[in-house]
Amino acid sequence: MSECLFCRITNGSLPTEFVYEDDHVVAFRDINPAAPVHILVVPRAHIETVADLGGDTTGVMSRLTAAANRIARESGVDADGYRLIVNCGRDGGQTVFHLHMHLLGGRKMPELAA
Numbered sequence: 001m002s003e004c005l006f007c008r009i010t011n012g013s014l015p016t017e018f019v020y021e022d023d024h025v026v027a028f029r030d031i032n033p034a035a036p037v038h039i040l041v042v043p044r045a046h047i048e049t050v051a052d053l054g055g056d057t058t059g060v061m062s063r064l065t066a067a068a069n070r071i072a073r074e075s076g077v078d079a080d081g082y083r084l085i086v087n088c089g090r091d092g093g094q095t096v097f098h099l100h101m102h103l104l105g106g107r108k109m110p111e112l113a114a
């Protein structure tokens, strides 16, 4: 049995409402939202970090981005804009080591700190 939290969510063993799913990607609301719209877009495949992409998994970021853009449109935040974030590793702020993209929208995002 996989112990990975997001594998348990993507494979349905931890019941979670999906706002989007296809053969490769699922998306669900962040448990600790940082914006009115805060969705996590996650590959079904277990890939620990964005740094692990390459070879057979080169297309994963395109799939995540396409799904995030679609969810942004469906959530009505596309006109005003939104932020897509991928945290990588501990210094990058990653806490769940299954690749995921944050979609944040519904409020003005602050400028990134220097």
Ligand code: DGP
Binding pocket: 005, 016, 028, 029, 030, 031, 032, 040, 086, 087, 093, 094, 095, 096, 097
């Ligand atoms: P990151 O820091 O980039 O690894 O983001 C992980 C996010 O995952 C964090 O914003 C909180 C969210 N999260 C953690 N556990 C759960 C959970 O069980 N369900 C949901 N929906 N989100 C979770």
